[in-house]
Amino acid sequence: MPAPKLDKFKKYFKPKASIQEIVREPTSGGIVFRHGKDGIEILLIQDAKDRWTIPKGHIEDGEKAVDTARREIGEETGLHQLDMLGWLGKIHFRYRRIDRLVLMTTQIYLVRVRSDGNEIQKEEWMNGIRWFPFSEALDLIEYEDIGKLMLLAMKRIRQEKL
Numbered sequence: 086m087p088a089p090k091l092d093k094f095k096k097y098f099k100p101k102a103s104i105q106e107i108v109r110e111p112t113s114g115g116i117v118f119r120h121g122k123d124g125i126e127i128l129l130i131q132d133a134k135d136r137w138t139i140p141k142g143h144i145e146d147g148e149k150a151v152d153t154a155r156r157e158i159g160e161e162t163g164l165h166q167l168d169m170l171g172w173l174g175k176i177h178f179r180y181r182r183i184d185r186l187v188l189m190t191t192q193i194y195l196v197r198v199r200s201d202g203n204e205i206q207k208e209e210w211m212n213g214i215r216w217f218p219f220s221e222a223l224d225l226i227e228y229e230d231i232g233k234l235m236l237l238a239m240k241r242i243r244q245e246k247l
Contacts, residue, residue, distance in 0.1 A: 105184040112189055113153035114141020115196035116173065116231075116238045117164065119216065125242060127222035127235065128198075128205065130161060131213035136227040141191055150192035158196060162214060163206035166199035170247060173237055176230040193231070195238050197247060 116139055117128040129137045142157035144150055151169055159165045171194065178189040207214045217225065219239055226232045241247065 103184065104181070104186045107186045107188060108182075110187055110189045111144045111150070111192075112141050113144055113150040113157065113192040113194070114139050115154045115158050115167075115169075115194040116235055117158060117162070117167075117196045117198060118219075118238070118242065119198045119202040121216065121218070123218055125219045125239065126202075126216040127219055128162060128164075128202065128214070128216055129222055129225060130207075130211050131215075133210055133212060135212055137213075137222075137225040138227060139193070139231060141193075144192075151194060154192065154194045154196065161208055161211075163204050164198050164200070164202065168197040168199060170195040170197055171241070173234045173241075176228070176234065178228075193234050195241060195247075 119126050119128075128140070130140055131137050140158045140161040142153065142161065144153040148156075151172070155167055155169060158167060173193045173195050176191050176193060178187075178191065180187050180189070202216060205214050205216070219235075223232055223235055226235060
C-alpha cells in the first residue's frame with residue numbers, strides 16, 4: 086500500500102522558524118513578604134497570561150542584581166519602603182521568541198516591606214496584584230522553582246524571626 090500524499094496538507098502546517106540566535110537575559114526580583122493579621126503574607130502579581138508570579142525584571146547595564154530587584158519591585162508594585170534581606174537563589178527559564186532561544190536567569194532576593202503594604206498598585210500590563218497568606222501563595226505560584234525558593238524564604242523568616 087503506497088504512502089499517502091501529504092503535499093495537499095502542507096498549506097495548513099507552518100514549520101517553526103529555526104533557532105537563529107541564543108539570547109541571555111539576566112533578571113532579578115524578589116519574594117516580598119509582610120506580617121499580616123493571620124501570619125506571613127506574600128505579594129504576587131498576575132501576568133498578562135493569568136500566571137501568578139513574583140515581581141522581577143531585566144538587569145540594566147552596570148546595575149547590580151540586588152538594585153534591580155529593589156527597582157523592579159518598586160516599579161511593578163508601588164512599594165518603595167523595602168528591606169533587602171538577602172539572596173535566596175537563582176532560577177532559570179528557557180523560552181522561544183520567534184527565531185530566538187531566550188535563556189533567562191533570575192536572581193531572587195528575600196524582601197520585607199516596611200510599610201503595611203497596602204499602597205500596592207497594579208501596572209497596566211498586569212491582570213492582578215495581591216497579598217496572599219503564605220500557603221495560598223505557594224499553591225498559586227506557577228513556577229516550581231519559585232515555589233522552592235518561597236519555601237526557603239519561609240524557613241529563613243522563621244529561623245531568623247524576620
